[in-house]
Amino acid sequence: MGADAVTALARGVALGMLLAATAAVAAEPPPTRRAELARLLHDDCGACHGMTLQGGLGSPLTAAALAGKPRDGLVATVLQGRPGTAMPPWQPFxxxxxxxxxxxxxxxxxxxAVPGR
Incomplete structure (x- = not known):
């Protein structure tokens, strides 16, 4: 493999890594939707995970409790729930x-934060 091919391959790999890293960051929802999601989090999720998200029937949703947990797995849990537990799927919402x-x-x-609270 020549130097040009190695350089092109290296650029392709670097671009792929950059795109993968960018894809891992969620787009910011519009302000109205952010407010709806904040209400859902604090009112609905908070009913089990504690009104301050420190835990209750469900585990805490604090930074410390979620540290080191893979985002993909957490997203799957939110969207699909956990069968056999009180954790419902939130994908419809x-x-x-x-x-x-x-x-x-x-x-x-x-x-x-929920606006107005």
Whole structure:
């Protein structure tokens, strides 16, 4: 393999890695939808995970509790629920990108606030 081919291959690999890293970050929902997702998180998720998300029937949704957990797995849990447990599927109420956006906020310790509360 010549030097040009190696350089082209290296650029292709670098571009692929950049695109994969970019795809892992959720797009910011519009402000109205962010408010709806914040209400869903605090009212519906909070009913089991605690109103302050510190835990209850469900496990805590704090940055410390979610640290090191793979985002893909957490998104799958949010969207598909956990059969045999109290965790319901939320896919009828949010998209994969919206679930990822919430998970990213929670893992960063920045749970979206409900406007007016």
């Amino acid at each position: 949010m998209t994969q990108d919206e679930a990822l956006w919430l998970i990213e906020r929670l893992q960063a310790g920045q749970a979206p």
